[in-house]
Amino acid sequence: xxxxxxxxxxxxxxxxxxxxxxxxxxxxxxxxxxxxxxxxxxxxxxxxxxxxxxxxxxxxxxxxxxxxxxxxxxxxxxxxxxxxxxxxxxxxxxxxxxxxxxxxxxxxxxxxxxxxxxxxxxxxxxxxxxxxxxxxxxxxxxxxxxxxxxxxxxxxxxxxxxxxxxxxxxxxxxxxxxxxxxxxxxxxxxxxxxxxxxxxxxxxxxxxxxxxxxxxxxxxxxxxxxxxxxxxxxxxxxxxxxxxxxxxxxxxxxxxxxxxxxxxxxxxxxxxxxxxxxxxxxxxxxxxxxxxxxxxxxxxxxxxxxxxxxxxxxxxxxxxxxxxxxxxxxxxxxxxxxxxxxxxxxxxxxxxxxxxxxxxxxxxxxxxxxxxxxxxxxxxxxxxxxxxxxxxxxxxxxxxxxxxxxxxxxxxxxxxxxxxxxxxxxxxxxxxxxxxxxxxxxxxxxxxxxxxxxxxxxxxxxxxxxxxxxxxxxxxxxxxxxxxxxxxxxxxxxxxxxxxxxxxxxxxxxxxxxxxxxxxxxxxxxxxxxxxxxxxxxxxxxxxxxxxxxxxxxxxxxxxxxxxxxxxxxxxxxxxxxxxxxxxxxxxxxxxxxxxxxxxxxxxxxxxxxxxxxxxxxxxxxxxxxxxxxxxxxxxxxxxxxxxxxxxxxxxxxxxxxxxxxxxxxxxxxxxxx
Amino acid sequence: xxxxxxxxxxxxxxxxxxxxxxxxxxxxxxxxxxxxxxxxxxxxxxxxxxxxxxxxxxxxxxxxxxxxxxxxxxxxxxxxxxxxxxxxxxxxxxxxxxxxxxxxxxxxxxxxxxxxxxxxxxxxxxxxxxxxxxxxxxxxxxxxxxxxxxxxxxxxxxxxxxxxxxxxxxxxxxxxxxxxxxxxxxxxxxxxxxxxxxxxxxxxxxxxxxxxxxxxxxxxxxxxxxxxxxxxxxxxxxxxxxxxxxxxxxxxxxxxxxxxxxxxxxxxxxxxxxxxxxxxxxxxxxxxxxxxxxxxxxxxxxxxxxxxxxxxxxxx
Numbered sequence: 001x002x003x004x005x006x007x008x009x010x011x012x013x014x015x016x017x018x019x020x021x022x023x024x025x026x027x028x029x030x031x032x033x034x035x036x037x038x039x040x041x042x043x044x045x046x047x048x049x050x051x052x053x054x055x056x057x058x059x060x061x062x063x064x065x066x067x068x069x070x071x072x073x074x075x076x077x078x079x080x081x082x083x084x085x086x087x088x089x090x091x092x093x094x095x096x097x098x099x100x101x102x103x104x105x106x107x108x109x110x111x112x113x114x115x116x117x118x119x120x121x122x123x124x125x126x127x128x129x130x131x132x133x134x135x136x137x138x139x140x141x142x143x144x145x146x147x148x149x150x151x152x153x154x155x156x157x158x159x160x161x162x163x164x165x166x167x168x169x170x171x172x173x174x175x176x177x178x179x180x181x182x183x184x185x186x187x188x189x190x191x192x193x194x195x196x197x198x199x200x201x202x203x204x205x206x207x208x209x210x211x212x213x214x215x216x217x218x219x220x221x222x223x224x225x226x227x228x229x230x231x232x233x234x235x236x237x238x239x240x241x242x243x244x245x246x247x248x249x250x251x252x253x254x255x256x257x258x259x260x261x262x263x264x265x266x267x268x269x270x271x272x273x274x275x276x277x278x279x280x281x282x283x284x285x286x287x288x289x290x291x292x293x294x295x296x297x298x299x300x301x302x303x304x305x306x307x308x309x310x311x312x313x314x315x316x317x318x319x320x321x322x323x324x325x326x327x328x329x330x331x332x333x334x335x336x337x338x339x340x341x342x343x344x345x346x347x348x349x350x351x352x353x354x355x356x357x358x359x360x361x362x363x364x365x366x367x368x369x370x371x372x373x374x375x376x377x378x379x380x381x382x383x384x385x386x387x388x389x390x391x392x393x394x395x396x397x398x399x400x401x402x403x404x405x406x407x408x409x410x411x412x413x414x415x416x417x418x419x420x421x422x423x424x425x426x427x428x429x430x431x432x433x434x435x436x437x438x439x440x441x442x443x444x445x446x447x448x449x450x451x452x453x454x455x456x457x458x459x460x461x462x463x464x465x466x467x468x469x470x471x472x473x474x475x476x477x478x479x480x481x482x483x484x485x486x487x488x489x490x491x492x493x494x495x496x497x498x499x500x501x502x503x504x505x506x507x508x509x510x511x512x513x514x515x516x517x518x519x520x521x522x523x524x525x526x527x528x529x530x531x532x533x534x535x536x537x538x539x540x541x542x543x544x545x546x547x548x549x550x551x552x553x554x555x556x557x558x559x560x561x562x563x564x565x566x567x568x569x570x571x572x573x574x575x576x577x578x579x580x581x582x583x584x585x586x587x588x589x590x591x592x593x594x595x596x597x598x599x600x601x602x603x604x605x606x607x608x609x610x611x612x613x614x615x616x617x618x619x620x621x622x623x624x625x626x627x628x629x630x631x632x633x634x635x636x637x638x639x640x641x642x643x644x645x646x647x648x649x650x651x652x653x654x655x656x657x658x659x660x661x662x663x664x665x666x667x668x669x670x671x672x673x674x
Numbered sequence: 675x676x677x678x679x680x681x682x683x684x685x686x687x688x689x690x691x692x693x694x695x696x697x698x699x700x701x702x703x704x705x706x707x708x709x710x711x712x713x714x715x716x717x718x719x720x721x722x723x724x725x726x727x728x729x730x731x732x733x734x735x736x737x738x739x740x741x742x743x744x745x746x747x748x749x750x751x752x753x754x755x756x757x758x759x760x761x762x763x764x765x766x767x768x769x770x771x772x773x774x775x776x777x778x779x780x781x782x783x784x785x786x787x788x789x790x791x792x793x794x795x796x797x798x799x800x801x802x803x804x805x806x807x808x809x810x811x812x813x814x815x816x817x818x819x820x821x822x823x824x825x826x827x828x829x830x831x832x833x834x835x836x837x838x839x840x841x842x843x844x845x846x847x848x849x850x851x852x853x854x855x856x857x858x859x860x861x862x863x864x865x866x867x868x869x870x871x872x873x874x875x876x877x878x879x880x881x882x883x884x885x886x887x888x889x890x891x892x893x894x895x896x897x898x899x900x901x902x903x904x905x906x907x908x909x910x911x912x913x914x915x916x917x918x919x920x921x922x923x924x925x926x927x928x929x930x931x932x933x934x935x936x937x938x939x940x941x942x943x944x945x946x947x948x949x950x951x952x953x954x955x956x957x958x959x960x961x962x963x964x965x966x967x968x969x970x971x972x973x974x975x976x977x978x979x980x981x982x983x984x985x986x987x988x989x990x
Contacts (some may be wrong), residue, residue, distance in 0.1 A: 402780040415776075444783070451809050460794055536832055536834070560728070571736065573736075578799070586794075587802030591802075596810075598965060
């Protein structure tokens with residue numbers, strides 16, 4: 001039977017090629033968007049499903065590799081699939097299946113050329129991500145990485161007529177390339193000048209501790225730039241919201257996860273010999289990223305920007321898991337390290353699913369109302385009941401509430417942090433639980449933020465009674481859009497309810513990567529129970545949890561009905577007897593964040609204009625800016641401009657001078673090359 | 675322990691908590707009235723209030739969504755679930771391993787998110803105000819609570835409440851400095867999470883100060899009754915968590931029927947004491963301004979973190 005199934009590597013390659021073919025077909029001239037909507041995106045979704053299945057199989061099979069006679073002469077492409085790649089391919093396939101399905105419905109009302117271009121870039125984008133995960137040499141990896149950056153750049157500037165979109169795209173491209181340079185240098189350091197860039201050779205190379213640390217730092221910041229880690233996060237809240245919603249979902253859900261893949265691949269697999277000091281750096285940056293992300297998310301009133309800041313936050317949570325795992329492994333506790341790594345990878349998967357779902361939900365809101373500003377929304381649960389339901393699932397999941405999936409990975413991260421007493425170094429031992437405290441803080445702040453989002457957008461009354469902006473359809477998501485969201489919402493539930501299955505899979509990934517999985521007792525518990533170390537120490541049974549909560553809630557309902565009555569009268573809201581109510585008196589998104597501004601005031605760069613008491617036309621304005629712009633980005637930009645101005649002196653515009661330059665260059669070359 | 679006896683204990687404890695919770699509320703109110711030189715209401719008053727509310731017709735705002743009507747049941751269910759996790763009468767209950775302390779905090783968070791969402795559902799100004807304040811208090815109280823529980827978890831090497839209680843109840847009597855910090859932090863969290871003075875005042879409807887009451891303004895009749903009952907169970911659950919962590923002696927093991935009378939007697943005595951202490955605290959303290967609440971709670975958070983660090987310094 002297994003002989004009939006395609007091998008995971010061949011199959012994944014076929015899926016990636018299929019995506020490229022779809023992209024090529026989208027180039028064909030078309031009169032309307034029917035081809036893209038009816039064929040390209042649904043086919044892409046099916047390919048995604050196939051990829052998810054293949055990836056899942058690869059987790060359980062021994063690694064496979066392949067050399068493709070493509071690329072430069074004497075420099076063929078090496079491909080390899082192992083459990084780590086299999087896991088990330090599953091993530092890519094499963095999440096992109098939902099997003100592609102949604103996209104098939106989403107681009108209903110747009111022009112043929114625009115949709116065809118999106119379909120082209122979108123499929124190149126997903127295919128390049130698959131190649132990133134399949135690559136087994138630095139050359140193919142960088143080619144795929146850059147293809148991914150470029151195709152997503154073009155997706156970001158889909159609305160290139162807006163200047164803000166163009167500048168967001170430029171910023172993205174710039175930071176993506178800074179990251180790419182760091183990654184390239186990292187590969188260079190690892191190869192140590194031997195010129196062999198296959199991953200096998202890099203794995204075999206033994207770096208001195210100093211060079212290993214240099215390679216680690218390059219990889220950490222190179223991939224971190226793509227992941228949106230501070231201080232290289234500035235592009236993320238600009239670029240993700242600028243793209244069409246399915247693309248934002250893809251970028252926030254999957255693309256930033258390729259950076260996590262790269263980080264894990266390079267640090268654990270290629271560099272090896274992990275040190276705990278690296279882990280402390282990752283922990284510190286992760287905690288900073290997490291708190292920064294959620295605190296700025298609370299200040300946003302643009303729904304998509306808010307979600308983008310939450311991506312920053314969740315990358316921080318993932319980094320926290322990775323950091324703990326490095327600390328544990330580096331100080332000789334591989335079992336605890338495996339637990340932390342599993343927690344990080346679990347959160348990677350969870351974030352892909354719920355953030356994809358939330359961005360798709362924001363797309364449906366945008367479609368129906370034309371609004372992105374939370375302050376203009378309100379009462380959407382009545383207009384868009386289905387979107388509201390799916391969005392609620394996503395919101396509860398990202399707020400790490402049981403029994404959904406976000407809770408499971410945060411629970412595992414806490415469990416990993418609680419392993420701290422086994423560490424020998426006293427400072428590290430007390431610092432690791434402190435980072436867990438910041439995680440608790442961030443989790444509670446996220447819940448606050450999503451109460452704000454859901455309460456302001458979906459609940460309450462519509463705020464400004466205004467005419468809908470042009471292009472608003474006014475109706476709920478339907479057809480393919482709904483299926484896409486339902487798939488991801490089901491993912492949130494399943495990953496939350498059956499964590500032990502995911503745990504087994506991730507255990508395999510960890511075992512193949514670090515040579516160490518979880519303890520035997522953790523693995524032999526039944527599927528109902530999630531046990532990270534031993535039942536005595538900690539366990540969690542989401543199914544029982546859900547069953548009890550549903551049973552108890554139902555019982556309460558039935559008892560009330562049985563012994564009392566179900567009579568209801570409908571009336572105007574009471575509101576403490578206050579008669580003159582208008583929708584404008586509800587909280588706005590900015591008002592909801594006000595207590596946080598008050599508590600964490602020094603963290604924000606705030607420009608607030610309050611109207612004076614005698615102002616005839618009172619206007620309140622509030623602008624929150626990211627401090628990083630002023631201490632990091634703008635100085636660097638000024639420096640770059642200064643240096644370019646100096647270099648521009650070379651450019652005289654006279655041919656004779658240029659010939660002189662050529663002559664001098666040749667002379668110099670003759671000195672060196674002899 | 676056989677399973678059927680365990681399940682019997684589990685059911686017994688859950689029913690006991692739900693039925694006894696309003697009594698604790700009544701006791702606290704009575705003590706407070708005595709301390710404040712008022713004529714005390716009957717200790718059974720909360721039961722009569724609940725019965726009255728259940729008999730009334732529910733009045734619901736016209737544009738309420740299904741979420742609004744679902745929330746009281748969810749709240750009640752969450753609190754009931756919490757009552758099943760906490761070792762109130764016995765340790766080693768069969769349901770206990772399904773959720774540990776982190777999940778317990780998660781249940782409280784779930785209830786908080788639902789009540790805040792329901793408050794924003796009608797779209798009144800007070801609802802949104804209450805929701806915002808509740809989430810402000812919650813985001814600081816929740817980590818402080820987790821850190822308190824983690825300190826206890828580090829002592830016993832487990833996040834299972836039942837294991838923690840077993841360890842703490844059967845150790846040689848020793849004073850843990852870390853638990854002293856954690857106890858102070860826990861008390862502060864208890865006051866904040868249960869909408870008590872100094873963070874909130876359960877007896878006021880003053881617009882400027884109310885938090886929890888502002889969220890449930892639009893509820894009436896059976897919905898309000900369920901919420902009030904859930905609030906009572908929450909207070910009961912918090913008090914029993916405190917008892918389980920800081921004075922666990924006398925608790926029975928599941929299935930051990932002979933130890934049950936003693937366990938009930940010990941629990942009632944401890945609760946009576948704790949309730950009286952709560953009333954005393956509420957009488958002595960004044961309500962803080964809302965923006966002092968973050969300071970109060972960050973102090974709780976720091977105390978809990980200090981407790982954890984003390985554990986590493988002193989006991990490791």
